[in-house]
Amino acid sequence: MITDLEKKVIALLQTDIPVVKRPFRQMAEKIGITEEQFLDVLTRLNQRGIIRRFGATLKHQKSGFKANAMVAWNVDETRVEAVGTSMAEFDEITHCYRRDPAPGWPYNLYTMVHAATEAECRALVEKIAATVGESDYTLLFSRKELKKTSMKYFED
DSSP states (O other): OOOHHHHHHHHHHTSOOOOSSSHHHHHHHHTTOOHHHHHHHHHHHHHTTSOOOOOOOOOGGGGTOOEEEEEEEOOOTTTHHHHHHHHHTOTTEEEEEEOOOBTTBOOOEEEEEEESSHHHHHHHHHHHHHHHTOOOEEEEEOOOOOOOOOOOSSOO
């Protein structure tokens, strides 16, 4: 069970974290608690596995990564866990998911890669394929970003 205070903390964490010396103090003040209380809630949420990590969102197009591709892999089910774990070790892979295949679409493992050009994406995927011993894949390049947001679990 998530308490009302925990929901308030989670809602705040879904917004931009202030770029100040004591961001959690500033966030705590917004909901009327101390920085220590805020950090205690964060610690408990982490210990319970509700919050696992914090991550920065990089606008990859503005930072020089003009190409990105979702790579759909057809991996034998007996190897999908091991292959996915190996792929997740690559710094260039930002997402790695196992999904069920669909009729006419045999792919069951998906990764996201980012690079400066499509050619670099292709070269990277070839390197990954050779490393994990998989060759049945297709690249789906992004052409236009229509929406990109993070999930909001609790609103203010």
